[in-house]
Amino acid sequence: MRNELICAGEKTYYYAGLYKIGVYKTDETNVCLIDAGIDEEIAIKLDRLIEEKGWRVSLIINTHYHADHCGGNYYFQKKYNCKIYASKMNAALISNYDICPAIVWGATPLTVLLDHYYYTKSTIAEDIEGKELPEGLSLINLPGHAISMIGVRTEDEVIFLGDALVGVDTLKKEKITYIYEIGDYLSSLDKVEKLSAKLFIPYHSEPVRDIRELVRINRENVMNNLKRIKAICKTPRHFDDIVREFFNDVDMELTLYKYNVKGGIIKTYLTYLHNTGQMETECMDNYLMWQTIG
Ligand SMILES: [Zn+2]
Structure with a gap:
């Protein structure tokens, strides 16, 4: 991974490290970041590159x-006193980070799970709706991976997609990637497929000029996982049994961390199947059993 800023248009740059952070010039000296990296270490690396150019966030x-x-x-907020915008729900979560890990775990989270992928400090974020955006930026609603996720388009015809989809390498390694709501995720993929830029x-992956192939691969991954979970639940199964079978199927080894994150994703799939009438539940011998309909 390169620690450098790549120019993608007159005003648009991106950080070419592990996380593709957008850097959009709003005038001679000011920039707007699109996302901010995972932690202070990445932030400092990016900030050095921004300072070298004589810019500020x-x-x-x-x-x-x-x-x-x-x-x-x-x-960045501490150093530059910059504003932070996100969609309403995300602004509320970013400003109150303590609640975020509970979204996946479904209860007060286990302290041992709170690594930097899963927990960070709260910062003051505002609802982006009604705010005046820097000239040349517009938003694209892409819910699904996270509630009310947004993408950002710049006037250089560059689109920052957030996590609307992931790269081929990630899919090969992870088999099942984080989704909050499957129906929204699939609709957002359809939307991304029709965007031109x-x-x-x-x-989380390298920029591409044509997004359609990656959309297809991501859609196929979701469809395969839906099929896999429906097949597992042909006979009534309880949740931990489904997780076990899924992990065996895709040759993954369970850990507490994976149980939390991947287990949460499997629950998202089960929820989608239940909400769309493809799965039912029944309590048997004090187990909640999931069974595919038809
Ligand atoms: Zn991400």
Whole structure:
């Protein structure tokens, strides 16, 4: 991964490290970041590159509240007193980070799980709706990966996609990636497929000029996981049994951390199947059993 800023248009740059952070020039000296990296270490690396150019950060737009996107907020807000904008729900979460880990775990989170992917300091973020955006920026609603996630388009025809989709390498390694709501996620993929731009920048993979192939691969991954979970639940299964079978199927080894994150994603899939009438539940011998309908 390169520690450098790549120029993607007259005003648009991106950080070419592990996280593809957008850097958009709003005038001669000020920049707006699109997401902010996972932690202070990344923030400092990016800030050095920004300082070398003689720029300063006056605004951060967070695509969503996940810590790998807003973990750098604290450093930048402290140093530049910059504003932070996100969609209403995400602004509320970024400003009150203590509640965020509970979204996946479904209860007060286990302290041992609170690493920098999962927890960060709260920063003061505001609802982006009604705010005047820097000239040349517009927003694209892309819910699904996270509630009310947004993408950002720049006037150089570059689109920062947040986590609307992931790269091929990630899918090969992870098999099942984080989604908050499957129906929204699939609709957002359909939307992304129809967007036109000179460059598409997913946060976790290399930028591409044509996004359609990556959309197809991500959609296929979701469909395969839906099929896999429906097949597992052909006979009534309780949740831990489904997790076990899924992990066996895709050759992953369970850990507490994976149980939390991947287990949460499997629950998201089960919820989607239940909400769309493809799955039912029944209590048997004090187990909650999930069974595919039809
Ligand atoms: Zn992410």
